[in-house]
Amino acid sequence: MFFRRAKVHQSTFSELIDGLKNFGFTVHPQGSGSAKVSKLGCAAMLTDKGQQHPEVGKAGIAVGDEIGLLVDGGFQKFFRTPTGKKKPATADELKALHDFDEDLRESLGEQSYYNESLGTVSTFYLYDRVKDRDAGAHKRVWE
Numbered sequence: 001m002f003f004r005r006a007k008v009h010q011s012t013f014s015e016l017i018d019g020l021k022n023f024g025f026t027v028h029p030q031g032s033g034s035a036k037v038s039k040l041g042c043a044a045m046l047t048d049k050g051q052q053h054p055e056v057g058k059a060g061i062a063v064g065d066e067i068g069l070l071v072d073g074g075f076q077k078f079f080r081t082p083t084g085k086k087k088p089a090t091a092d093e094l095k096a097l098h099d100f101d102e103d104l105r106e107s108l109g110e111q112s113y114y115n116e117s118l119g120t121v122s123t124f125y126l127y128d129r130v131k132d133r134d135a136g137a138h139k140r141v142w143e
Contacts, residue, residue: 042100
């Protein structure tokens, strides 16, 4: 009776999205169960999966209506959009992307992992020396 524990409130997707606005994020609904959030020139897609936390897509730089994901080319980092646009990454953009990702995780109540908190994590790694390494037999340079 009076020792009864209070029930933990399970936030809905719309409540979490509204809470992001209090943290300074701009929210653009993308239909039922998904939204694009942006801040500091960065953006990410959130999808409602009916769980405690929404699924957070890879964060990247907002390039028009698209999200440019971070690609590590070995010699340089750059952002690439789904339509193929490329933009070299600057130190300010990498810092903003890291801050955006940390702020988004904190405001959604998710855990921040140590290895991801050290710095910006690339989405793709495209080093020249490993190009086509998974394609089977390699063509030799002299062939």
